[in-house]
Amino acid sequence: MGIFDKLANFLRLKKKEINILCIGLDNSGKTTIINRLKPEKAQAQDIVPTVGFTVEKFMSQSLNFTVFDMSGQGRYRNLWEHYYKTAQAVIFVLDSSDRLRIVVAKEERGLPVLFFANKMDCKDSLSAVECTKKMGLDTIRDKPWHICASNALTGEGLPEGVAWLTGQLNS
């Protein structure tokens, strides 16, 4: 690291690079959440099911995020584990209105840090507390984790989650 980098770091001019893995079952809203976190101008209008994965970059306060937006379809789920190693944090998106597949989400749960209980606007969605219980998150003791209800269509709940993540990664 050169002296200028050190100086820039000290002055908080250069932002820290953070790799994030975004996972969750298909149709849970991962791409929509990532899309919301991007700057207004760069946001896409139509979200289509992701094939394989896509890489997105965005900034938040003091951090530069590189997000690996993984596809949630059954045949791509075995890709997830290969990206755990390189990621500094994991966002796990839950479809809180899909009561049937909560067990599948629990089964696929790796070691995520931030959970988005997405689609909280759906009329029969589970609350964040119910999601915590059904996913068995209360049994995670060795890792910091956080769950927040979100609605990726309006962007509700997303800043809260990212703020928590930023706080965790800075400390």
Added chain:
Amino acid sequence: MSSRVDASSDGENQRDEEESPEKSIWLNAHLDPMACLYTFSTSISLADLNADSDYKLLVADLGTGTFDMKLKVFKGTSLYMESAIIDLPIALVSFYMDTNDPRTPAIAVASGPFIYVYKNLRPYFKFTLPPLSVNAVEQDLWNQAKEDKIDVHVLIEMLESLKNEGSEGMLSVRSLKLLSLQPEEVESFANVHKHTTLKRQTVITCMGTMKKSVADDDAVSCLVIGTESKDVYVLDPEAFTVLAKMSLPSVPVFISVNGLFDVEFRIVVACRDGKVYTLKRGSKMAKACIELAAQAVGLERTGKSIIVGCMDNTLQCYSTKGKKLWTVYLPSNILTMSLMDHKARGFKAVMVALSNGEVRIYKEKYLVNTIKMSDAVTALKFGRFGREDSALILITKGGGLFVKILKRTATFEGKDLTPGPPPAQSIKLNVPKKTKLFVDQTLRERDSASGMHRTFQHDLYLLRLMSARSYVSALQKSLNPISSSATEPLKLSAQVQGIGPAFKLTVNLQNISSSVPSSKLLITFQFDDSLYALSKPCIFVPLLVPGLMYAYETLVECISDKGISDVIKVFVLHQGNSIPVITAVINMPVSEALVIV
């Protein structure tokens, strides 16, 4: 309602996991033991009703069995819609009846002589089976009754005789109802109904679907129905006209359809006479292909094999030609069967629900998985439910609805339990080439076989004679270490310890009789006194109690320095008798040279 069910399902979940944490390949997605569903495998279906790739569960519920019949639609874990059905539903299928976009399937519910078709969850069309010809005699009787030419009782009598002639199935519903009424009710019933025209209707017994001209997943399908009148009809999906009518020798109960109507198809039907028939395109009459030992309780087709579950607790597989391939014996009665077609993995198996609450999955004849349920399962369906491709719907006898999801990582391993030659048998041995010596020996053996045999026998007899002789001499001279005489049954063993020139000789003596003690014995040794010197050449033995082992020791010193060894004989003698009771011979080891430090 929902919160209560959720709580119970949670508890259930945890308990299940405690029982078999890693073993089960199924995830318990939803458990509702209070769903109050009364239905069978033929009356449930999974369909993408709104063309939004969120598959719904369709259930034709028999209600109480007499009333309250309903078509229920489940979206995920909650009831999405229900609509009343007038009569008991027999079968439910979902099929595409047109090529319109969005591709929403229609639902067909068979009930009595009607098929109710629902589109977008609204009643759309009611199909009625074509009426059958009325028995001429019966028609005539009712006509006479209408014109009051005959009395009601005469009518009943005549109908009764008609029924007894063996044409019970040929009578109309009205006549059969009249015959079953109480005497006081017949008059009014006949008066009410005699003015309407007599019709004979049959009822539907089973229903299936068949793609019309394209084999795509969402291609237009025809309905295939089996009726009580021993006919099979193929219906046009748009106009609901009869495209084909085929006859069977018996009443169909289970139907399995393969192929395309416009190209070529096979309909396999299990009938009430315990036989399985096949129908193909263009045939008017069925071909009997399998004669079962017991009545069928389920029929499935996978590829080229027909799998039939029978009332004698067997699962039997036949080729399409009717050749029996295998039989699996089950521990309990079969309640229902269903095909498990996991398209993503190309895995096809047959699920069998048993009356002991098990659901077994057979891949061909191999049991690959067993699900244990708390209650017997009456309806099974595997397919896409919600957004999950591999969901299993189970409905139990008590009305519970259970949804299980196959784990992504699940594997099915069937063990091959067929008896046959072990694999080692087929491994080729590395046999060396025949040498010249081997060939010569073989030739010699062949030429003088009898001479060789004779020599061998001669030597064998000599050997036996010599061994017998030495045995007799040993007995006479009491040279063996175990005494067989009845008066002094003794056992002797001796051992030498040390490396020389000083040795220790230990003699173990045991009285092996059960009760007689031995007395007046002594031990003595015979040895070359130029080689050895014994500290105690003679040992007096006290009374020997039966069973105990006595040890006597003496020191032996080798007095020769020539490095040779000899034997020492140990005798056990009875006092006053020169012939030893027993003898032991000890081979002394070569003594080490005396080292003087």
